[in-house]
Amino acid sequence: MDPAIRTDGLRKAYGDVQALDGLTFEVDRGEFFGLLGPNGAGKTTFINVLVGLVRKDGGTAEVFGFDVEGEYRQARDRIGLAPQEFNVDRFFPIHEVLEHKAGYHGVPQGEAERRAEEALKTVGIWEKRDTRFDWLSGGMKRRFLLARALVTEPELLILDEPTAGVDVQLRRDLWRVIERLNAGGTTILLTTHYIEEAERLCDRVAIVDSGRIVEVSTPDELRSRGxxxxxxxxxxxxxxxxxxxxxxxxxxxxxxxxxxxxxxxxxxxxxxxxxxxxxxxxxxxxxxxxxASLEEVFVDMTRTDEAAEPMGVIQ
Amino acid sequence: MSADSNPGERRASNPGERRASNTGEHRASNTGDGRETPTRAVDSRGGNGVFGVGFRSLLRREILRFVRRPTNTFLPPAITNVLYFAVFGVVLGQRIEDVAGFDYIVFLLPGLVVLGAISNAFENASFSIFHGRWNEYIHETLTSPLSYTSMVLAYILAAALRGITVGLIIVGIGLVFTPVPIAEPVYLAAFMIVVPLLFASLGVIGGLVANDFDDLTVMTQFILRPLVFFGAVFYSLEILPPLYRTLSLVNPMVYMVNGVRYGFLGYQEVDPLVSLGVLSGFTAAVVALDVYLFKRGYGLID
Incomplete structure (x- = not known):
């Protein structure tokens, strides 16, 4: 059975900056997988390769066995992405934005309307359905991005910093939704700066630095290294x-x-x-x-001083 | 399955088999969910062709975008053309002799129709794509399983439809001022479809090339407008000295205006069939270029 994500030697450069430098790893089906790394480690670039917003220079990437370039339509149809940036259609009320997105994925109008309603109710902004995205509060915008990712009923849900700038209550709400999806069989790929969230939620985490995987392991195993x-x-x-x-x-x-x-x-x-x-x-x-907290291990593994002892004391 | 050294190459195994195994697992993992369909929409035959559900959704979105903002999309050309008809047609037109045997206002009308249709088709495609890039919501389409051909055709057809609608509005306004003959309805229809399509597909390129909103303005002001004004909208080529007459034939606008004018008035300065053929070929080439640019992700992805 093909894994949810498989990448091999993925490379991408922006001028002199090597954003992805031979990224190789797999995410199993049904896993709750965390991608941790400092800013600029290549996490978002990697996600954008999967959904077709970044063209890779080399290597391969597959989603459920479908090549993200050669079989991009099958690959993209299985992915729901809640990105870090607010990239939402400003011309339409949010329920219509969801209906359009479902439509692009081949969902007929009636079914799209039903799914849009369900997704908005799931994230708790149904009463804002006739509002345009610009008029939502910051927290509601985050909720909406999750709803948009859910409306296509993806097999792989990618969350890029889903709780950035979100208050505690909302974070807990969002995690409840996401954990329920994961329990239902949806594979989750998560990047977050809140390492304790990854520690609590993820089956496995990959620590990424300078476009490479430094380590893939369970949070427990990683902590035991510290x-x-x-x-x-x-x-x-x-x-x-x-x-x-x-x-x-x-x-x-x-x-x-x-x-x-x-x-x-x-x-x-x-x-x-x-x-x-x-x-x-x-x-x-x-x-x-x-x-040791995962955070300490993380800081240790990704510190810029390459010569530092890999598992030294953190003080 | 070995790592594929050529990512563009399709896998050898039968996609149908892969599909079956995939969805089987997907279903199994969604126990108790009665709504789960046996195949994902994009995998199934039928609603998935170039003109499938995905295409229709994007086309619908594109059409609704301009239909719901008539004060930004339909009112401005309506007002502009009332002015054109009133000033050039009525006030000045009464002092101008018949052109090629027609009242000046009647001669003018086909040109104004072309002018309105092409600038609106171009503006719709370029604005919609550029605005989507600017606010990054074009990612909603780009990250979907739509084929690049479907995406491009949806943008172009919607934009052309806006151009045609504006053309009809201008005819409507013209009818207030003067009776409008339609001598060659088939030619008229053909030109009024091909010409907006051509400018819609050029608009796609404009939307991809532009780096800011000013670039869009520059394109219409410095390229579109001069071509239009020297494109025999307001005058007959007959009145020009031979040199300028010959030079005018380099301007593609001349053939469009001439074609539409032939449709309305049955009057031609250039062979309309040849014009139609050349314009259709040119349109097909630009559409193909649009699809290629989308495939390459030009201006769209990193």
């Missing part, structure tokens, strides 16, 4: 940082009577730390393991 912090509260403040001979420990420092140990895999080193400290005569009152 360094955790073990906070050990001691009964007395030690005179000096205790010397700990435990494998995996990267750094040890004191904050008052709390010993902060930075280590790879906090859960596994904790028992060893306790044993070691007890052996040296310290009394441990409290133990707290703070796992």
């Amino acid at each position: 360094t955790d912090q073990v906070h050990l509260t001691l009964s007395e403040r030690p005179a000096a940082v205790p010397a700990l001979d435990v494998e995996g420990v990267v750094e040890t420092r004191l904050e008052g009577s709390t010993l902060v140990v930075t280590a790879q895999g906090g859960g596994t080193v904790a028992p060893d730390l306790l044993r070691e400290l007890e052996y040296e005569g310290y009394d441990v009152l409290d133990l707290d393991i703070r796992r």
